[in-house]
Amino acid sequence: MIAYINSQFIEEEKAFLGIKDLSIQRGYGIFDFFRTRNFSPLFLDDYLNRFFRSARILRLQPLHTKEELKEIISEMIRINKIADAGFKMILTGGYSTDGYELSSPNFIILQQPVAMLDEEKFDKGIKIILHEYMRELPEAKSINYLVGVYLQDKLRQQKADDVLYYKDHHILEFPRSNVFVVTEDSKVVTPKEHVLQGITRMKVLELAKNQFEVEERVLTVDELKNAGEVFLTSTTKRILPVLSIDNATVGSGKPGKITRSLSEAFLAMERSLIKAS
Amino acid sequence: MIAYINSQFIEEEKAFLGIKDLSIQRGYGIFDFFRTRNFSPLFLDDYLNRFFRSARILRLQPLHTKEELKEIISEMIRINKIADAGFKMILTGGYSTDGYELSSPNFIILQQPVAMLDEEKFDKGIKIILHEYMRELPEAKSINYLVGVYLQDKLRQQKADDVLYYKDHHILEFPRSNVFVVTEDSKVVTPKEHVLQGITRMKVLELAKNQFEVEERVLTVDELKNAGEVFLTSTTKRILPVLSIDNATVGSGKPGKITRSLSEAFLAMERSLIKAS
Numbered sequence: 256m257i258a259y260i261n262s263q264f265i266e267e268e269k270a271f272l273g274i275k276d277l278s279i280q281r282g283y284g285i286f287d288f289f290r291t292r293n294f295s296p297l298f299l300d301d302y303l304n305r306f307f308r309s310a311r312i313l314r315l316q317p318l319h320t321k322e323e324l325k326e327i328i329s330e331m332i333r334i335n336k337i338a339d340a341g342f343k344m345i346l347t348g349g350y351s352t353d354g355y356e357l358s359s360p361n362f363i364i365l366q367q368p369v370a371m372l373d374e375e376k377f378d379k380g381i382k383i384i385l386h387e388y389m390r391e392l393p394e395a396k397s398i399n400y401l402v403g404v405y406l407q408d409k410l411r412q413q414k415a416d417d418v419l420y421y422k423d424h425h426i427l428e429f430p431r432s433n434v435f436v437v438t439e440d441s442k443v444v445t446p447k448e449h450v451l452q453g454i455t456r457m458k459v460l461e462l463a464k465n466q467f468e469v470e471e472r473v474l475t476v477d478e479l480k481n482a483g484e485v486f487l488t489s490t491t492k493r494i495l496p497v498l499s500i501d502n503a504t505v506g507s508g509k510p511g512k513i514t515r516s517l518s519e520a521f522l523a524m525e526r527s528l529i530k531a532s
Numbered sequence: 533m534i535a536y537i538n539s540q541f542i543e544e545e546k547a548f549l550g551i552k553d554l555s556i557q558r559g560y561g562i563f564d565f566f567r568t569r570n571f572s573p574l575f576l577d578d579y580l581n582r583f584f585r586s587a588r589i590l591r592l593q594p595l596h597t598k599e600e601l602k603e604i605i606s607e608m609i610r611i612n613k614i615a616d617a618g619f620k621m622i623l624t625g626g627y628s629t630d631g632y633e634l635s636s637p638n639f640i641i642l643q644q645p646v647a648m649l650d651e652e653k654f655d656k657g658i659k660i661i662l663h664e665y666m667r668e669l670p671e672a673k674s675i676n677y678l679v680g681v682y683l684q685d686k687l688r689q690q691k692a693d694d695v696l697y698y699k700d701h702h703i704l705e706f707p708r709s710n711v712f713v714v715t716e717d718s719k720v721v722t723p724k725e726h727v728l729q730g731i732t733r734m735k736v737l738e739l740a741k742n743q744f745e746v747e748e749r750v751l752t753v754d755e756l757k758n759a760g761e762v763f764l765t766s767t768t769k770r771i772l773p774v775l776s777i778d779n780a781t782v783g784s785g786k787p788g789k790i791t792r793s794l795s796e797a798f799l800a801m802e803r804s805l806i807k808a809s
Contacts, residue, residue: 268550270550270551271548271549271550271551272548272551273545273547274535274544274548274549274642275544275642277681278555278556279549279556279622279640279675280622280675281676281680281681282555282560282561282675282676282677282678283559283677283681284556313678314682314685348681354620355677356684365551365552388668391678391682392678392679392682397559398556398557398558399559399676399678400558400559400560401558401560401590401668402668403632404554404558404632404633405590405668405669407632407633407634431632
């Protein structure tokens with residue numbers, strides 16, 4: 256697989272960063288992640304906008320304009336010839352002379368095949384646990400996943416699939432996904448603040464507005480636990496029903512109607528964007 | 533300068549990590565930092581013990597035993613021939629296949645000349661600001677400095693030298709140093725929990741116990757602001773008086789007697805450990 260690093264296309268195994276880079280020294284950097292289907296990037300403008308927004312928050316100067324990035328991505332799609340892939344762009348704090356101050360960023364793009372979830376996985380849903388934590392600078396997609404990676408062991412122990420962060424009784428997000436709740440009065444609600452503005456989250460909000468009452472607001476742990484339906488949204492998982500929270504069953508224990516309806520609408524939206532091959 | 537990476541001594545500029553390393557992908561890793569004086573590492577056992585403790589907390593398996601590390605460090609001291617140096621050991625999450633799960637760690641040692649502060653700097657003291665934040669897994673010396681590096685800009689704007697974290701009215705630590713307060717009743721106090729157990733902090737506590745009443749406990753922001761003396765401790769800064777907090781002068785605005793006494797005791801302790809050259 257060919258990767259891209261600091262203006263160079265190179266075999267992924269030969270792509271390195273010097274050990275003075277601020278990602279290695281201080282875990283400082285941002286990234287973004289999008290998918291292609293049938294060689295076509297989905298919602299690319301949205302992802303690139305967020306990439307630039309994250310860079311701005313962390314005061315990292317991107318090496319390329321949006322148009323340049325689109326050309327580089329097109330070139331990688333041509334070179335690697337993978338129809339359905341995930342693209343990860345990473346922008347780090349660069350080679351810091353004192354190991355602390357920002358320098359000229361290093362920039363990486365990685366491409367990898369991405370296996371999407373099948374219908375069976377959707378029907379099975381997922382089991383989650385709660386953990387009190389709010390990401391720092393949550394509006395930025397930073398590379399700081401210390402807590403998320405750390406909690407992987409707890410997930411294994413508790414045989415759970417994912418962990419939902421909350422803070423002061425307000426639910427926030429999963430380490431790599433957003434959360435939606437269908438409240439007792441059938442509103443589709445998702446936390447508004449202190450979370451990453453997921454692109455799938457945004458698209459699902461747009462779709463939901465056509466069919467349901469939708470709210471972006473503070474959501475309590477109690478509302479979550481009393482919800483008829485709960486689901487997550489993410490670039491790789493799209494929409495996935497949450498069927499168990501801290502070992503308590505959600506709703507009927509099966510994917511709810513509104514979740515299924517939104518999942519179908521999202522898949523249809525995605526199909527409408529794929530170029531005919 | 534020769535660095536050490538995964539069992540190999542190599543020119544620092546030629547020491548790289550592949551872009552799949554979990555430090556670059558997820559900011560996941562730990563490190564430690566100690567000094568040599570006259571080719572002799574100071575408090576090496578304490579630093580190595582903390583390195584292993586941090587690794588254990590983040591579930592990273594060190595590549596070497598303590599004895600092996602001591603040999604590697606001795607070899608680097610011989611090769612690089614720098615009498616007074618800083619050594620940084622970094623242990624990362626390794627080359628993760630899925631960019632999230634831990635793998636076999638990568639291990640790096642970097643050596644660099646270290647310029648210690650002179651007496652003038654001590655007399656001048658530092659100006660600090662407060663910021664509400666508690667590091668995640670604070671007992672581990674992780675590479676996550678997202679907030680610390682991010683706040684560098686605020687420090688420049690406010691013409692401050694450092695930022696002290698606090699949480700729920702309790703003071704905690706600086707991004708890279710511990711804090712001590714001399715209370716109104718002349719006790720030497722430092723926060724006990726939710727902070728990194730600094731090695732200089734530990735040595736200063738030992739020294740202070742010979743001369744003063746000492747407490748490790750919860751310390752409020754109010755106590756900090758009413759303190760007669762405040763100082764920080766760190767490996768590179770040793771003991772440094774804090775003379776201004778959020779633009780309010782501490783005590784007389786000059787280094788206090790207890791701070792000076794502890795600084796002298798620490799320097800004497802350090803001298804006693806240096807091999808005659």
